[in-house]
Amino acid sequence: xxxxxxxxxxxxxxxxxxxxxxxxxxxxxxxxxxxxxxxxxxxxxxxxxxxxxxxxxxxxxxxxxxxxxxxxxxxxxxxxxxxxxxxxxxxxxxxxxxxxxxxxxxxxxxxxxxxxxxxxxxxxxxxxxxxxxxxxxxxxxxxxxxxxxxxxxxxxxxxxxxxxxxxxxxxxxxxxxxxxxxxxxxxxxxxxxxxxxxxxxxxxxxxxxxxxxxxxxxxxxxxxxxxxxxxxxxxxxxxxxxxxxxxxxxxxxxxxxxxxxxxxxxxxxxxxxxxxxxxxxxxxxxxxxxxxxxxxxxxxxxxxxxxxxxxxxxxxxxxxxxxxxxxxxxxxxxx
Amino acid sequence: xxxxxxxxxxxxxxxxxxxxxxxxxxxxxxxxxxxxxxxxxxxxxxxxxxxxxxxxxxxxxxxxxxxxxxxxxxxxxxxxxxxxxxxxxxxxxxxxxxxxxxxxxxxxxxxxxxxxxxxxxxxxxxxxxxxxxxxxxxxxxxxxxxxxxxxxxxxxxxxxxxxxxxxxxxxxxxxxxxxxxxxxxxxxxxxxxxxxxxxxxxxxxxxxxxxxxxxxxxxxxxxxxxxxxxxxxxxxxxxxxxxxxxxxxxxxxxxxxxxxxxxxxxxxxxxxxxxxxxxxxxxxxxxxxxxxxxxxxxxxxxxxxxxxxxxxxxxxxxxxxxxxxxxxxxxxxxx
Numbered sequence: 084x085x086x087x088x089x090x091x092x093x094x095x096x097x098x099x100x101x102x103x104x105x106x107x108x109x110x111x112x113x114x115x116x117x118x119x120x121x122x123x124x125x126x127x128x129x130x131x132x133x134x135x136x137x138x139x140x141x142x143x144x145x146x147x148x149x150x151x152x153x154x155x156x157x158x159x160x161x162x163x164x165x166x167x168x169x170x171x172x173x174x175x176x177x178x179x180x181x182x183x184x185x186x187x188x189x190x191x192x193x194x195x196x197x198x199x200x201x202x203x204x205x206x207x208x209x210x211x212x213x214x215x216x217x218x219x220x221x222x223x224x225x226x227x228x229x230x231x232x233x234x235x236x237x238x239x240x241x242x243x244x245x246x247x248x249x250x251x252x253x254x255x256x257x258x259x260x261x262x263x264x265x266x267x268x269x270x271x272x273x274x275x276x277x278x279x280x281x282x283x284x285x286x287x288x289x290x291x292x293x294x295x296x297x298x299x300x301x302x303x304x305x306x307x308x309x310x311x312x313x314x315x316x317x318x319x320x321x322x323x324x325x326x327x328x329x330x331x332x333x334x335x336x337x338x339x340x341x342x343x344x345x346x347x348x349x350x351x352x353x354x355x356x357x358x359x360x361x362x363x364x365x366x367x368x369x370x371x372x373x374x375x376x377x378x379x380x381x382x383x384x385x386x387x388x389x390x391x392x393x394x395x396x397x398x399x400x401x402x403x404x405x406x407x408x409x410x411x412x413x414x415x416x417x418x
Numbered sequence: 419x420x421x422x423x424x425x426x427x428x429x430x431x432x433x434x435x436x437x438x439x440x441x442x443x444x445x446x447x448x449x450x451x452x453x454x455x456x457x458x459x460x461x462x463x464x465x466x467x468x469x470x471x472x473x474x475x476x477x478x479x480x481x482x483x484x485x486x487x488x489x490x491x492x493x494x495x496x497x498x499x500x501x502x503x504x505x506x507x508x509x510x511x512x513x514x515x516x517x518x519x520x521x522x523x524x525x526x527x528x529x530x531x532x533x534x535x536x537x538x539x540x541x542x543x544x545x546x547x548x549x550x551x552x553x554x555x556x557x558x559x560x561x562x563x564x565x566x567x568x569x570x571x572x573x574x575x576x577x578x579x580x581x582x583x584x585x586x587x588x589x590x591x592x593x594x595x596x597x598x599x600x601x602x603x604x605x606x607x608x609x610x611x612x613x614x615x616x617x618x619x620x621x622x623x624x625x626x627x628x629x630x631x632x633x634x635x636x637x638x639x640x641x642x643x644x645x646x647x648x649x650x651x652x653x654x655x656x657x658x659x660x661x662x663x664x665x666x667x668x669x670x671x672x673x674x675x676x677x678x679x680x681x682x683x684x685x686x687x688x689x690x691x692x693x694x695x696x697x698x699x700x701x702x703x704x705x706x707x708x709x710x711x712x713x714x715x716x717x718x719x720x721x722x723x724x725x726x727x728x729x730x731x732x733x734x735x736x737x738x739x740x741x742x743x744x745x746x747x748x749x750x751x752x753x
Contacts, residue, residue, distance in 0.1 A: 091752035093532060101521075101555050104529065105536045109550050112540030116516075118551040128551035130516055130745045134469075143564055144556040181451075181465055183477045185520070186436075186565035190429035194439065197428060201440045207448030214451040215444050216463035219564070220478040228518035229554070229564040231477055326594050 086123050122321070125242045126171035126309055132235075133348045139177035139234045143168050148224040152267040152285060157196045159286040161185060161203020162224075167232045169211050169363040170290035174309040176299020177236035178292075185232055187223025192370075201228070211292050219380060239300045242305035244306035245325030246366040249393040252376070254291045254364045257314050258340025259284040261358025262308060265343075273343055280339045290362050298366060303376035307366040313359035318399045319411040329399040331391035331409070356409065367393055459655070460577045461644055467570075471597045478503050480507040482561040486603040487620060495561075496538020496619040503565045504546050505625035509644040511634020511686065512525035512571035513627075514548045519565055522558025522637060527707045535561070546627050564621070575634045579641035580660030580702040584728040589626045589699045589720050592649050593686060594619040594673025596693025600678075608678055615674045625697050632718035633701060638711035642701040648694040649719055653734045654746040656700060664734040666726035667743070687736075691703035 093101060106123060109115040119230050120129040125143040145151075145164035155163075165182070172179050184204060196241060210318055213232075243298070245251075263281040265271040273281065283381045290309075298304050306325055322329045336344075336355045344351035366387070368376045373389075380387040391402075397411040428436060441458060443622040444450040448540055455472055462476040480486075480499035490498075502519070507514050519539060523532060548567075579717050580586075597615040600606040608616065625644075631638050645652045649669070657664045671679075671690045679686035701722070703711045708724075715722040726737075735746040 091529035092521045093529060098555050101523065101529075101532065104533055105553070105726050106642040108533055108536040109540050109543075112537060114540035114550050116541040116551055119551070123552070128516075128518065130549075130551060132599065138516070138568065140551060140566070141517055142552075142564070142565070143519045144520045144522065145555050145556050146522075146558070148558065180492065181463075181473070181475065183463065183475050183566060184440075185477045185479045185566075186430045187439075187481075187522075187558075187562065188436065188477065192428040194426035194428060194436075197436065197437055198443055201443040202447060205444050205449035208444075208449040209447060214465075215450055215457070216454070216465060216475060217447050217477075218440070219479050220433050220440075221443040221481050221562070222484065223481065223562065224559040227522065227558065229477070229479070229557070229566075231518060231520075231564070232476070233475060233568055235474065237723055262598055307631075326538060333683075349444075354699075354711060410654065 085271055089164055092398055095202035099211045113261060120279050121175065121241060122186035125175045127177065129239055134201060137236045137239050139172060139175055139236050140166050140232065140259055141171050141230055142231045143171065144227055144229045152264065154267055155207060155286055157199035161200045162207045162232050163288050164228045165204055165354030166288040166290045166362060167186055168232045169292055170309040170311055171294060172232055172234050173292040174307045174364050175236060176240045176296055177234040178296050179234040182215045182230060184215060185219035186218060186220045187227040189224055189226065190222060192226060203338065220294045236299065238299055238302065240304045240307040242306055242308050242321060245321055245327055245393045246305055246325050247393050247395045248301050249305050249367040249369055250389055251329055251367050251391040252372050252387045252389050253335065254294050254380065254387060255363055256337040257336045257355035257358060257363065258336040260360045261341045262343040262355035264358065273345060273346065275307055277339060277342055278293060281343060285360065288360065288362055291364050293383040294385035295364055297379045301370055301375055301379035303379060304370040305367045305369055307364055310361050310363045310365050311359060314365070315356040315409055316411055317365045318409065321367065322397065322399050325367065325393065328394045328396035329391055329395050330397065330402045333404050335370040335390065366410050420455040425428060434613055438726065440643055446651060452677050455574055456510060456576055459694055461509045462512065464569050464574055472571045472574050474507060474571050475567065476506050476564045477564055478502050478506065479562055479564040487599065489602055489619055492534035492729035494715055495537040495706060496665040497542045498534045498623050499563045499565050500542035501623040501625045501697060502537055503567045504627055504679040505644040505646055507567055508625050508630030509642045509699050510571060511573060511575045513631050514546060514567045514569040515532065516568050517543055517550045517565060518536065519550060519553035519563055521553060521555045523555065523563040524559055524561065525557060537578060565581055571634065573634055573637065575639045575642040577641055577643050578659035580656055580728045582662050582728050584640050584697060584702040584704055585708050585724055586664055586702050586726040586728060587722045587724050588670065588721060589629050591670045592673040592690035592693060592696055592698065595670040595695045596689035597675045597678040599693065608681065612674060612677055616678060620695065626699050626720060629720035630699055631717050632714045633711060636710055638703055638707040640702045640704055641673045642681055642699055645698045645700050646690055649700065650691040650744055651746055652700045653744065657732065657734050660702065660728065663728050663729045663731035664736045666728055666734065667738050668725055670723045670725065
């Protein structure tokens with residue numbers, strides 16, 4: 084796979100190619116964990132503790148240039164830097180215990196903006212219920228922040244546990260962030276109240292932490308993943324990891340996304356499937372546990388919306404009004 | 419302290435000014451830990467666990483442009499990225515349990531170089547005895563890697579525990595890295611074998627992990643800090659945190675640094691005091707525990723070299739051959 088020295092560039096490997104290369108290096112040098120409780124690829128990493136619980140750790144880097152769309156304030160960026168990490172912990176059923184933040188900041192960056200960024204980080208950490216213990220500050224050419232979460236879980240929900248017959252469900256509606264990104268990145272228009280409602284989902288991200296932990300503790304989930312890379316991509320990942328196919332009967336699209344789609348004569352389901360950064364959870368539930376799963380989500384203040392069924396085979400299909408293969412439209416850095 | 423919007427820049431705050439600003443933001447928003455076991459400033463962050471032990475976490479970002487001197491190979495950069503974090507854990511007496519690495523990589527970066535960087539990370543993690551559980555890959559304009567360590571400690575050694583009468587000691591000799599940086603950054607000359615010996619200390623960094631954990635477990639230390647910011651700066655930090663003065667009777671300078679200093683007619687002690695990145699530990703020991711501390715360090719394969727005594731008052735003085743105040747010559751990013 085590797086060419087001559089210096090011939091192959093990071094960009095041609097892509098994010099996943101780099102991760103594969105790193106993993107092979109860790110494995111071959113004896114620095115990987117044998118038989119990890121959350122095998123790669125999964126949303127977070129875990130290690131079994133002597134007391135039977137799991138230490139769960141997660142890091143994801145917020146980079147302003149790629150993670151903050153035009154118009155996002157520094158307060159929201161801080162919320163997002165924390166939320167994107169919490170959402171992955173939530174999907175595994177882990178409660179974060181503490182955070183660290185490694186900040187990279189350009190020399191000429193405004194101090195007031197930086198303060199607001201940390202106000203967002205602080206508000207978010209408090210909202211989710213863990214302290215920020217410390218961190219590190221270094222110089223960088225972009226504003227970036229690697230958030231590092233340490234958490235604990237009594238039981239873990241892997242990405243790869245879906246079985247034929249399982250119910251596929253999500254914790255909320257999709258489409259608003261997809262529509263908001265069309266407005267923010269492509270300059271598409273919307274009446275002001277609609278614009279505001281859509282953009283709020285991008286500027287005020289919230290992770291489903293209570294639902295995730297409650298669902299994991301209920302023992303009702305066969306697999307779980309956070310939807311931040313987009314619903315279509317997430318469904319494909321869960322399907323591949325679980326070695327089964329997915330048949331979707333309905334996609335819950337937010338009313339705001341439907342309104343936006345109608346104005347522009349575009350497909351609302353498309354917005355929902357390719358949006359990304361909704362921070363909803365996508366889970367599978369054995370049918371006999373469905374009632375308990377719904378009850379657990381509701382007791383945690385959330386809900387569970389059934390969108391389809393896992394079947395023998397592979398691939399993801401929409402089976403409402405004819406059968407269509409759902410293309411995998413993930414979103415990959417570095418390509 | 420903060421000026422009008424955007425008026426004050428990150429560079430004018432400096433690394434410590436930014437950290438103070440972040441801390442005030444965390445405190446005022448309720449996101450800081452009340453009564454932390456390792457109060458700021460210390461080498462790492464900690465949280466008491468229900469079982470009485472401490473969760474210790476540390477993150478430090480390796481940035482190629484500032485952390486890798488000319489001539490450093492990618493394998494060494496990987497070792498350094500891990501070692502700089504392990505050294506801080508070692509100073510607190512914590513054994514790392516797992517690491518995560520958040521990588522930032524420019525698009526055009528050579529894939530082979532990246533592989534060697536992770537080979538260094540893997541070798542170092544294995545050397546110190548913990549797995550790399552996972553991480554994150556993003557695009558950045560510089561090669562950078564935030565290493566996150568999670569570890570546990572039975573007892574912690576703070577930065578702020580030195581008391582008058584305590585013995586001040588270090589785990590090794592100083593000066594080689596200072597001399598190596600004069601060669602690598604300022605182009606100073608040295609005969610080839612000496613050059614190689616000096617640069618090895620920069621290119622093959624090793625943290626005093628076993629010594630640090632053994633010394634903490636022995637209960638003999640009143641304070642401890644890693645010397646990566648330079649011996650002079652470290653002594654000043656320990657002195658200030660402990661609210662006492664330090665009188666130094668001798669500075670252990672490596673033979674290679676003495677040889678280099680002689681060739682260039684410069685002060686060998688100066689190289690030792692202002693070098694930085696030695697990754698030795700600087701500790702204080704109540705006199706009645708000195709014998710036990712030496713025994714603990716030796717049982718861990720290391721040693722403890724007495725360099726002075728803590729006294730009433732403040733400041734750091736050299737008291738061999740007359741009394742000289744030792745200026746604080748720390749090394750701060752972002753100025």
